[in-house]
Amino acid sequence: MNKIISSVSKNYAKALLDFTNESGSCAEILNELDRVLEVINSSQDLKIVMANSSISVSKKIEIIETIFRGKINSYLLNFLKILVEKGRFEELTSIRDSFSEMFDTQKNKKTVEVISPITLNFENKSNILFKLEHKLNSEISPIWTVDEDIIAGLVIKFDDYIIDTSIRAKLEDLSKNIKR
Numbered sequence: 001m002n003k004i005i006s007s008v009s010k011n012y013a014k015a016l017l018d019f020t021n022e023s024g025s026c027a028e029i030l031n032e033l034d035r036v037l038e039v040i041n042s043s044q045d046l047k048i049v050m051a052n053s054s055i056s057v058s059k060k061i062e063i064i065e066t067i068f069r070g071k072i073n074s075y076l077l078n079f080l081k082i083l084v085e086k087g088r089f090e091e092l093t094s095i096r097d098s099f100s101e102m103f104d105t106q107k108n109k110k111t112v113e114v115i116s117p118i119t120l121n122f123e124n125k126s127n128i129l130f131k132l133e134h135k136l137n138s139e140i141s142p143i144w145t146v147d148e149d150i151i152a153g154l155v156i157k158f159d160d161y162i163i164d165t166s167i168r169a170k171l172e173d174l175s176k177n178i179k180r
Contacts, residue, residue: 005098009091013098016079017106025073026103032072033096036080039067040092050089060084110136113143115155117166120144132156 020026040046049055049063061081068077083089104111112132114120120128125144132140136158147155150166157163 005094005101006091008088009094010098012083012088012091012095013102016095016099017102019075021106023075025075026106029073029076030096030100030103032076033092033099036068036072036076037093037096050084057085060089104141107139108137109139109141110158111141111143112136112156112158113145115145115147115150115157117146117148117150117152119146128154 016029017026020029040050046063046067050060061084064080064084065077068080080089080092083092083095088095101111114128114132125142129140129142132142150168151171153164153166153169155162155164155166155169
């Protein structure tokens, strides 16, 4: 969940989001971006070719067109070609992540990671989601994680915030105060 996204990736994602907002195809483009990345990540040879600076831009564009023409939105295909032309194709994953975050923000949706020391049951998850949705005034897309090292309590991560109610954090704070 802690992804570092460059400002260049954010700019490209914003441009793509602005365009797709006009055409009303944000969700479609996001799904197609996922499919494009799936195809690229499934072929080590394709990743090597696209990253190789000795292969011409025109050859890379030809490869992109051969693979994706007729299979994805023509606007997305043109966007991929622009990334190749500008030497930014390697940032596609980061652009996708930034696009997704911006789209979620637009829909008032937040991805929240909830870390607990044990696997939570349905009732506990429902209670946590209910409280988070009311506290954050957003639809929550949870990522449930188990980390036995936190002992008890929860660690909740969203945006740039961390809410740590774990015993581990309280013990660390106590230890720091004792050392003073």
